[in-house]
Amino acid sequence: xxxxxxxxxxFSVPTLESLxxxxxxxxAVVTQPDKPKGRGKSVLMTPVKEKALELGIPVYxxxxxxxxEFMEVLKGLDAEVFVVVAFGQILxxxxxxxxxxxxxxxxxxxxxxxRGAAPIQWAVIDGEAVSGVTTMLMDEGLDTGDMLEKAEIPxxxxxxxxxxxxxxxxxxxxxILSTLEKLQNGTAVRTPQGEPDTPYAxxxxxxxxxxxxxxxxxxxxxxxxxxNPWPSAYTSLNGKTxxxxxxxxxxxxGAGVPGRAAxxxxxxxxxxxxxxxxxxxxxxxxxxxxxxxxxxxxxQVEDGTVLGA
Numbered sequence: 464x465x466x467x468x469x470x471x472x473x474f475s476v477p478t479l480e481s482l483x484x485x486x487x488x489x490x491a492v493v494t495q496p497d498k499p500k501g502r503g504k505s506v507l508m509t510p511v512k513e514k515a516l517e518l519g520i521p522v523y524x525x526x527x528x529x530x531x532e533f534m535e536v537l538k539g540l541d542a543e544v545f546v547v548v549a550f551g552q553i554l555x556x557x558x559x560x561x562x563x564x565x566x567x568x569x570x571x572x573x574x575x576x577x578r579g580a581a582p583i584q585w586a587v588i589d590g591e592a593v594s595g596v597t598t599m600l601m602d603e604g605l606d607t608g609d610m611l612e613k614a615e616i617p618x619x620x621x622x623x624x625x626x627x628x629x630x631x632x633x634x635x636x637x638x639i640l641s642t643l644e645k646l647q648n649g650t651a652v653r654t655p656q657g658e659p660d661t662p663y664a665x666x667x668x669x670x671x672x673x674x675x676x677x678x679x680x681x682x683x684x685x686x687x688x689x690x691n692p693w694p695s696a697y698t699s700l701n702g703k704t705x706x707x708x709x710x711x712x713x714x715x716x717g718a719g720v721p722g723r724a725a726x727x728x729x730x731x732x733x734x735x736x737x738x739x740x741x742x743x744x745x746x747x748x749x750x751x752x753x754x755x756x757x758x759x760x761x762x763q764v765e766d767g768t769v770l771g772a
Contacts, residue, residue, distance in 0.1 A: 477636035578606035579664035588689035609653035676722035680738035709744035729756035
């Protein structure tokens, strides 16, 4: 098929690669404008742009896709379908109706669950047993179009936002080929979503990572995994910020002081609103990430210290 691909972050790249390997003609890639990053403010290409240039595909980076000049460019490409994966801009009705087969989106959840910006992380935070990807025909709503196909995977008990990101990214690249084949041969089935049974997966903010030790240990542990690697879960220890990278729930009750730490030679056990949380891996501000035993050898923590105080 003749395709225009729209995407921006790492998550989108496997789908672009899959389209090319699957024998489709990717006429052009549309991605967000390059932005300065880091202390030096050097301008970095989006991951999708890097891959497109490597594959020899023309790249467009409109500030707004709804600009009349760019809409004319899209029309001139005469694509049969637009494939959209985490592009980062809302497509107007004129673009949605432009290609013969419409605009097909690869979304990182089992719709209608987890519509929105951060479905991967929220699936981990909420303790879902399975997740997956859905291909859908886009409409003017936010992730509300008719579903075409789904593929699901179970979540590992140690699943993080980062590990699930990688799995679903690859899964989306596989599913798009099946979806496009069915669209082309007329066997695709459109299924309306109905009302979702989860709220919109709102965008992540750094402030979400601050641990509230009055929460249940199980919920804190899922938060730690869901926000790994970004924005990460954190607390304070003796006036310094500490990121918590891995933890384990330990059934039992403490003295009823959320955040109070029981410290031994190589373990850090923290009281929560229910049960205890054993910290397995952490990172003091300005220091490298390390396991708890190594951390305690280099940083003194008094038994009974209250984290987050």
